[in-house]
Amino acid sequence: MAIMHNTSIILVERSIRKRGKVTYALVTDGLSERVLVRKLKQGDEQAFAHLVKLYETRVYNMAYRITGSREDAEDITQETFLGIHSGMTRFKGASKLSTWIYRIAMNHCLEHTRRHRPEMLPLQDDVIHSPSSNDPQLSAEQACTSDAIQRALLGLSYEHRQVVVLHELQELTYSEIADSLGIPIGTVKSRLFNAMRRLKDLLTDFASDGE
Amino acid sequence: MKNSTEDNRSASCRSRFQGELKAYLDGELGVLRKTLIRRHVEHCRECSGELEQLASTSVLIKKAHVLQPPMHIAVRFASEPAQPVRVDHRNPRLTWQPVLVVGAVLATAAGAMVLVRMSPAPMHSSIRSGIVVHRDRVLKDTRVASPTVLPLHGRAVLLAKTTTIRLSPDPTSAEADRLTREFFKSEQGKALLAASVNHRHVPSQVSALPVQVAMNVPRTRSAVNLLVTFANQLGGSRISPDSGAQTLQRNELTIRVPKSSLSQLARGLARMNAGLVPVDLPSSSVSAPAPGRSARQRLAYPVMLPSNHIARSTPRENVEGNQTGKATAATKGVPMIVVHITFGAKDRESHNRTTP
Numbered sequence: 001m002a003i004m005h006n007t008s009i010i011l012v013e014r015s016i017r018k019r020g021k022v023t024y025a026l027v028t029d030g031l032s033e034r035v036l037v038r039k040l041k042q043g044d045e046q047a048f049a050h051l052v053k054l055y056e057t058r059v060y061n062m063a064y065r066i067t068g069s070r071e072d073a074e075d076i077t078q079e080t081f082l083g084i085h086s087g088m089t090r091f092k093g094a095s096k097l098s099t100w101i102y103r104i105a106m107n108h109c110l111e112h113t114r115r116h117r118p119e120m121l122p123l124q125d126d127v128i129h130s131p132s133s134n135d136p137q138l139s140a141e142q143a144c145t146s147d148a149i150q151r152a153l154l155g156l157s158y159e160h161r162q163v164v165v166l167h168e169l170q171e172l173t174y175s176e177i178a179d180s181l182g183i184p185i186g187t188v189k190s191r192l193f194n195a196m197r198r199l200k201d202l203l204t205d206f207a208s209d210g211e
Numbered sequence: 212m213k214n215s216t217e218d219n220r221s222a223s224c225r226s227r228f229q230g231e232l233k234a235y236l237d238g239e240l241g242v243l244r245k246t247l248i249r250r251h252v253e254h255c256r257e258c259s260g261e262l263e264q265l266a267s268t269s270v271l272i273k274k275a276h277v278l279q280p281p282m283h284i285a286v287r288f289a290s291e292p293a294q295p296v297r298v299d300h301r302n303p304r305l306t307w308q309p310v311l312v313v314g315a316v317l318a319t320a321a322g323a324m325v326l327v328r329m330s331p332a333p334m335h336s337s338i339r340s341g342i343v344v345h346r347d348r349v350l351k352d353t354r355v356a357s358p359t360v361l362p363l364h365g366r367a368v369l370l371a372k373t374t375t376i377r378l379s380p381d382p383t384s385a386e387a388d389r390l391t392r393e394f395f396k397s398e399q400g401k402a403l404l405a406a407s408v409n410h411r412h413v414p415s416q417v418s419a420l421p422v423q424v425a426m427n428v429p430r431t432r433s434a435v436n437l438l439v440t441f442a443n444q445l446g447g448s449r450i451s452p453d454s455g456a457q458t459l460q461r462n463e464l465t466i467r468v469p470k471s472s473l474s475q476l477a478r479g480l481a482r483m484n485a486g487l488v489p490v491d492l493p494s495s496s497v498s499a500p501a502p503g504r505s506a507r508q509r510l511a512y513p514v515m516l517p518s519n520h521i522a523r524s525t526p527r528e529n530v531e532g533n534q535t536g537k538a539t540a541a542t543k544g545v546p547m548i549v550v551h552i553t554f555g556a557k558d559r560e561s562h563n564r565t566t567p
Contacts, residue, residue, distance in 0.1 A: 060280040070278070077280060142274070149275040167237070168272045174239045193233040193265075200268040 033097050040088045052081055055098075058170060059105045065165045066109045068154045076112055080105040095179045102172065102180040106162065113158060152202035160195030167192055228252075232262050236269070428483055430462050430554035438464060438552060441479050445472035447547065462554050467547040476550065 039047035059080050064073035083104045091100055153161055162181060166172045167188075174192075178185045228248050234240050235248045252258045428434050439449050447468030468476050 056280050057277065061278055064278055065275070073278075074280070142276075145271075145274050146276045149272055153272075164272070168269060169275060174234070174237070189234045189239070190230055192237075193230050196233055196265050196268050199272065200264055203268065203271060 034093075037088075037091065037093065037097055040084075041091075048081075048085060051084065055101055056081070059101065062102070062105060062165055062170055063109055065150065065153055065169055066158075066161055067112060068150060072112050076105060076108045079108045083108070096176065099172075099176050099179045102166065102170070102176075103182070106180055109162075110158075148203060152199055155202045156195055156198055160191055160198060163188055163191045164195045164199060228255075228258055229261060232258060233265055236262060236265055426480065426483060426552060426554050428554060434483070434554065435464060437483070439466065442466040442468055442476070445469065445475055447472065447476075450549065464552045464554075465549060466552065467549045469547055480552075 036047055036051065040051060056077060060073050060077045063076035063080075064070060067073060067076065080101065084101060087104070091097070095103075153164065156164065163177055166177045166180060167174070172180065174185050174188045177183075177188045181188075183191075228251055231240060231244065231248060232252075235245060235252075238245075240248065248258075252262055426434075442448060445468045447466055450465040450467055
């Protein structure tokens with residue numbers, strides 16, 4: 001048993017080391033963040049299009065994982081970029097551009113969640129739109145896993161879902177999450193720990209349901 | 212004795228370290244705290260088990276698919292940023308390319324409340340303001356000019372430069388009516404409505420107007436069936452023409468739906484334009500298209516709506532016109548809106564098959 005414990009610890013430490021190599025810096029395809037921000041503030045439309053290209057997938061995925069609806073995710077993505085477009089002059093550079101973008105996106109997610117439209121038909125977009133239905137390479141098992149993950153995420157409270165999505169899927173650091181959500185790092189830590197435990201239980205439930 | 216010690220240690224570590232295990236796993240702790248926890252985990256079965264489970268959960272959740280937003284839109288946005296649009300008031304013919312907006316919507320006005328004033332657009336100026344096509348906030352006092360339709364995530368966004376759109380102080384006046392008509396015949400108005408209908412958001416101010424929708428799906432019998440069934444499902448009905456055959460000949464269909472269902476209708480039509488069924492159905496109830504079929508071709512397949520999705524009639528009844536022009540009992544007294552639908556490219560094969 002002790003050997004098993006040691007093995008797991010080694011694996012965990014390797015995992016940490018591996019994660020340590022991952023850079024979370026803004027990838028701007030040759031444009032430094034400072035230059036990009038300057039161009040955005042000058043109203044450079046090419047720069048804005050560049051920004052959209054850089055962040056739309058991230059924002060879209062974040063919104064989808066939080067709302068569980070592709071259409072809401074599209075709304076949020078659009079509103080986020082419009083918010084960025086109109087509010088660029090308010091960006092003072094106190095935080096990273098990415099953090100600022102995530103903060104705007106999170107605010108829109110919250111707004112959407114609050115005014116959830118009951119008259120809308122429930123979407124099960126993954127049934128029709130999932131990558132598995134377009135990409136023959138993806139197996140049904142992968143699709144099931146992805147579906148279970150999404151259902152488990154939606155089983156979390158909103159606050160827990162936020163931190164899990166930002167950290168585990170968007171790979172933000174704790175301080176970036178704290179900046180984006182406007183909460184202390186200690187709160188991020190405790191929310192993330194509790195969320196992951198709850199997520200583990202939910203995923204276990206789905207796995208046992210599937211058997 | 213040893214077991215007892217281990218148990219005590221496990222019980223105590225729950226409060227001391229367990230809350231920090233995730234941070235330890237993520238490398239978010241300081242050196243001292245990290246060392247303490249590592250030493251602790253080496254001897255604590257409970258914490259090492261917890262750590263292992265946290266790590267495996269973290270690995271598992273990263274297997275979630277990365278979804279791609281609508282790529283064609285992103286590419287277009289990136290490659291063709293904000294080109295000003297020339298507006299020719301003497302000729303209302305569209306001069307811009309409605310790439311995103313597949314079905315153009317033309318609305319005539321009856322009681323909406325918009326005053327539009329246009330001025331020449333400076334071709335070189337940068338975007339200063341814009342409006343988002345949104346169901347519950349549109350056409351507010353917003354500077355909109357030389358409308359540039361920026362397709363962004365399935366919605367057209369009108370970004371403005373010089374023109375001003377403002378609410379009329381008296382929305383019931385004849386003048387407001389006239390101006391509203393003019394606006395919705397203008398390119399701005401068309402773009403706005405097209406964007407809203409094709410992407411499910413319907414401005415509330417527009418919901419009282421008759422709406423014309425141009426679908427890009429071919430006029431197959433199954434598409435007509437689907438539309439009529441969908442209208443019935445929303446509590447509406449077919450108005451004209453009287454039969455499916457006439458629809459196929461005339462290439463048009465007029466339905467009416469409750470105003471409250473307009474956003475659902477618009478959303479359904481948008482889905483049909485994308486080659487999907489208008490409502491989310493269990494996958495087993497939709498005939499799967501053969502591999503290699505295009506999105507447009509999917510609708511040529513029979514689409515079976517489950518019985519609980521069909522509120523008042525079957526598709527067959529609708530095509531034969533048994534309920535034409537008659538609101539169902541359940542919808543009496545409900546404010547309705549008329550929607551004229553025209554179909555896209557003629558499907559010759561289907562047309563020949565269904566009409567002699």
